[in-house]
Amino acid sequence: MTERDDVDADLPGGGSDRPRSAKGMAGSQSVPAATPDPLRSRYGGQAGRSKTEAVYNALRRSIMEGDVAPESRLIIADIAGRLGVSSIPVREALTKLQADGLVVIEPYVGARVTPLAADAIDEIFHHLESLETYTTLAACRKATPEHLEAIKAQLLAMDRLVDDPALWSVRNAEMHHLICDIADTPVAKALLGQVLDHWYRLSQHYMQDVFAERVRKAQDDHWRLFGAMSRGACDDVAAIVREHNREARQDYLSRTGQGAPWSR
Template sequence: MEQTGEMRTIGADHVALREQVLAELRRRIVDGDYAQGERLTETRLADDFGVSRNPVREALRVVEAEGFVHILPRRGAVVATLDEAAVRDLFAVREQLETLAAGLAAERATPQDVVRLRRLLDDASEATEGKDFDRVAELNSAFHRAVIEVSGNRWLLSISAAMYHHVHWVFRVGAAQRAPHSWEEHIRLVEAIAAANPAEATSAARDHVEAAAKAALAQRPTA
């Protein structure tokens, strides 16, 4: 029997809606529209997004697993707080992953890969000069994901995927102060990758993560 029209997957629209709600919920947390410690009820989020509670409930489960919210008994979802322990844990993992990725990228990068990394640097420089810090934060995450992609290690790419949502979150909090220094540190890393110097790339990545950790911890409020 001849079939006409485009074949549709069962539940495709539902999945697409859930993913849209998830992406927007994550974005609002990262950008600070929903503040750390703020309570997020399913009803409120459904109203905010103009959807039913089902895709909201599913999105909340995902962001809970990612560490963006905590689900508390009788309170519902509360946006997580980037406390000192959480920041230190994040950067401890970043140091291991990014130094490994940088060394591999220096061994494996093609000329096209280097062009791609330098284009991201140029875009970040432009955004920094224009004080478009939302864009700077996006480009910061894009740059680090690109280095991991250039490393050619699919396990690094898979492991780091969820982490970079949190990297974006932490960076966005202090982007105005951190952006110029981060850009300069990225230049050093790209030059080491372009020179096919794994030792220098590893060192550049480690120094960058240590500087970023110091800046992030300095942003934490004191008691």
């Protein structure tokens, strides 16, 4: 039997999370609605995808948005039961999440969500500076007028989301992936995606308020970067990326009582 059937096929009631009517159950007595299961709701919204992909997306969102806490155990039988699938797509999804760095799988122990630590801020910003400098420099040298228009459109969309940090973050990742595509750097794109994922989790878990405060400054930096790319000023592009990451790093570290100015 294939695991690539439409995901709704395995969900009671066609994947709907609406509470069932109480009529015909214990007379006309009202039955309290059950608390919605966020994981199940996310799975039910993946109609048309393979089961593995739907389970992967549902688990990934639950981890990224903090519904599943760091270091929580991920029990295959429990997840399969909640989603109404066999263990096969759950195992495959967990393997993909391990490759993303979001899950740790230990032999004879099982899977758990990757832990978070505030002291990872320093490491994350080292990686961001390195990867973003490399990709934006390469994009600056290769960008066509059409590429620049695509970046501008993304930035205009992000302007409308500065008061919604969560949605802004999604667009921010898309913009960095667009720059990687322009630069033709697929390996850096994959690595940068993982680093941005870890940063989003960390910022949401420890520094949600600080992150929200910094969104407007980050957006201003993105427009400065776009201006430099539009002029073909690639040296300025590199300087803006370094300044952006180092200022952000120092701000976050100071808010958590860590760190000294970065020098190297």
